[in-house]
Amino acid sequence: MGVIKVSQSFRTKVTPGRMFKALILDSHNLCPQLMFSSIKSIDFLQGKGEPGTIKQMNFTDASPFNYVKHRIDEIDEEKFMCKYTFIEGDVLMDKLDHITYDVKFEPYGFGGCI
Secondary structure (H helix, E strand, C coil): CCCCCCCCCCCECCCHHHHHHHHHHCHHHHHHHHCCCCEEEEEEEECCCCCCCEEEEEECCCCCCCEEEEEEEEEECCCCEEEEEEEEEHHHCCCCCCEEEEEECCEECCCEEC
8 A cells, every 4th residue: 555645725815713603613514504515414414524524425326436435534613624535435536445534724824824
């Protein structure tokens, strides 16, 4: 088994707190509304957002995938960081054991984040 690491960063004019709230804490509500053509729903299967929580993202018929389950491994609302792992679903294409994401929102410029 191999490990592949990819790093990306994006700049935005939105504060770290607002980005964290929207993309991490409220993603189960916002993503299906904003990405309605590809995400049908995000359901909590276990937990309420704390480490150990398992969510299932269900995709629309327009997507080549049906669903993915992910587990929240770490979350820190004060440092605006979250680590989560895709643990099941056709997104893994029967070739990957899991995919882990480390997400952190840091201040950038005047009121934005990276």
